[in-house]
Amino acid sequence: MSDPVIFVGFTPESSRLMIGRSDSVAIYGLDPFEVIVEQNSCGASHLAQLNETSLVACVGTGSDPAFSPRVLRLINVTTNAIAAEISFRSTILFINFIPNLFVILLENILYVFDIQSLSAIFSQDISKNRTGLCAVTQKHCAQHLIAYPHNETSVLLFDVVNLKTVNVFKVHRCRISAMAFSSAGSELATASLRGTVIRIWDVKDGRLLHEFRRGISPVKIMSLSFSHDDAFLASTSDTNTVHIYAINASPEPTSTSAISSYYPKSLTAPSLSRSDYQLRLKANTPSLKRNRCIGQWHASTTKLFIVTSYCGDANLLVLTFDFWNGAFHLIAEDSLTPAESEFVDAVAITRDAEEPTQGTSVDWAEIDMATAETISSARITNSQNDRRQMN
Template sequence: MTTISSSPDLLTTPQMAHPQPLHAASEPEPDDSSSLSTQNTSPCPNPNPTQIPTLLHLSFNQDHGCFSVATDVGFRVYNCDPVREIFRREFGPGGGLGMVQMLFRCNVLALVGGGPDPLYSPNKVMIWEDNESRCICELSFRSEVKGVRLRRDRIVVVLVQKVFVYNFTDLKLLHQIETIANPKGLCEVSNLSGHPVLVCPGLQKGQVRIENYGSKRTKFVIAHDSRLACLALTQDGRLLATASSKGTLIRIFNTLDGSLLQEVRRGADRAEIYSLAFSSTAQWLAVSSDKGTVHVFSLKVDSGSLANNRSCSASEISPPNPSGISSLSFMKGVLPRYFSSEWSVAKYHLQEGLQYTVAFGHQKNTVVILGMDGSFYRCQFDPVNGGEMTQLEYYNFLKPEETF
């Protein structure tokens, strides 16, 4: 295994293993110090694989076709449609993982230790090669890793006040960004090939930093008055959604020029936003919060139109969609902003207080919802009439007796 610190001057230039498609295998900072290690540190298998683990983290892959879960004994990877477990790696006591990030559907994953008995130090990002069932390299830092994002050509590591961008093939440090305190590890990168777009907190409360690496331009946007709570990007990186700690308003920005395109309202009461997700066409935005409700909003502009109308204002790009706008919007200049806000088209009610992560399904007009209790929901919304979503499927993916 190759061990690399976050130092700009790497001791070695390791070559990453070429990613292969996922398979169900047979059961059996810059001033940090640098070091090189070649020993095999493969964890031992879990002696009790039937025990239901404690879920510590979950996330979708880049195309929302799979999701991975980190537990107190290892990790698992699932397919979304149809729902099925692809493979698991469980290491038993001392095998805790606080984070697992997939690279699309290939055999390379990023692991970070976590829980009361972590498998790896929480200040390291371990690159796991599942064909070999071992970590092939690591990135070490002086403080705890708060987030990891993967592209085919980049690894992005988020610390509490820094973001590091590495080249995936040789782990060369390409960019270092200073941020305001970022305990949630907020950061997103575009997923399509080509020049990446990265968004993360800026140096001020409520500020978003937008890095357009293709044009080599940096934009700073004051998105909210209060601190940021959640970020999301379209796959091409042209649209950005933001939510603050108040959790009442979600704002949509054009990442090319930083302009505000749309503002939607989740509700009137303060809420903690857990996740934001664009549909693949950027026609819809889904939002989950601690209120136990998932909202779907209709968007006025898709990211494809931005490519052809870079200088257009939001009103020039497309007219508002009336299905999500308050009937009092004609009095926008008279009544408080609350009454002219754009409301969700559809919603679904879940257990309040439980953390849920949401994404759009590959089936038309569907939303996939993952709960930290192991719940999997697939719901369908009516794009015309809206209202309460219809539940199509439910599973608890952590329970061995559940059949997918």
């Protein structure tokens, strides 16, 4: 049995799936399903792919001293060449590429890096975020926003391009556990640690648009995902269940006494409704009660990708959702068990700097978006000395 799955991520176009374990990394094509990369010489706690190229940002798990969770590596997975390394003072909890930039989240700080120069162009202290929880709008959106907890119950929306805060508002009574932007980037879905209620907010003014009751028993929400047309929201949990919520195009909120006292008097609380459709997945083993599952809608169809994992077992389910008949149809199921292969040789880790070190400029225009030619190694050498010591 393989090591447990640590990281599950989809590319924004839903064309590829990335899996990180303590001892392996895998990238799969989704349409059709194919193994693109399976490497077993190291693991990854976080992965992000630069568009549709072979350039992947990889953060180690720390199980091997050569692959620290404090070092970000840009790797050409086609040639196993390391394009660059950036060392941080503390563990990297989130990475994401947006046009011309990429975002790094540590427990107490947000960084924005320029892709061309690999230098930090912005950094900001944030509230403690131990899990690296955040959401990023898709690259086609008018605004490139990142949402992360402002405190345990509120979210902060930050414009990554203009480098400014655009909104802060309260979303739950207890700690936030999951969030996701709509495909258009105009709405934000959130769930709390209890996992019983899911809310959808207007990004512009922080107004509550929808509130859905997932259930009455506390669960851990593993993922939230809007359909490509923002007509539906899918939520997955650690109880083998997938819930689908139908979102009205022009909701007319109705006041309810049970929840209206929670919101500012200037806002009207919409009525609380249950999910419109529910799917319970078959457990990986007969005795299994809790099975981690993470979902993602296809970027342009009604396909829903579900990754289920328990211990070392992981599978990909591809479902189609029949809205008119309220039914799910399983059209494919594939194993995500890694095969034997090689990964990038262990390399010397750059000394932990007081700040992330800047990198030699890389000519990203030379990268073929289809094949991603080998990039010369650009070892990070220049330290920043104009910022305080990281915790």
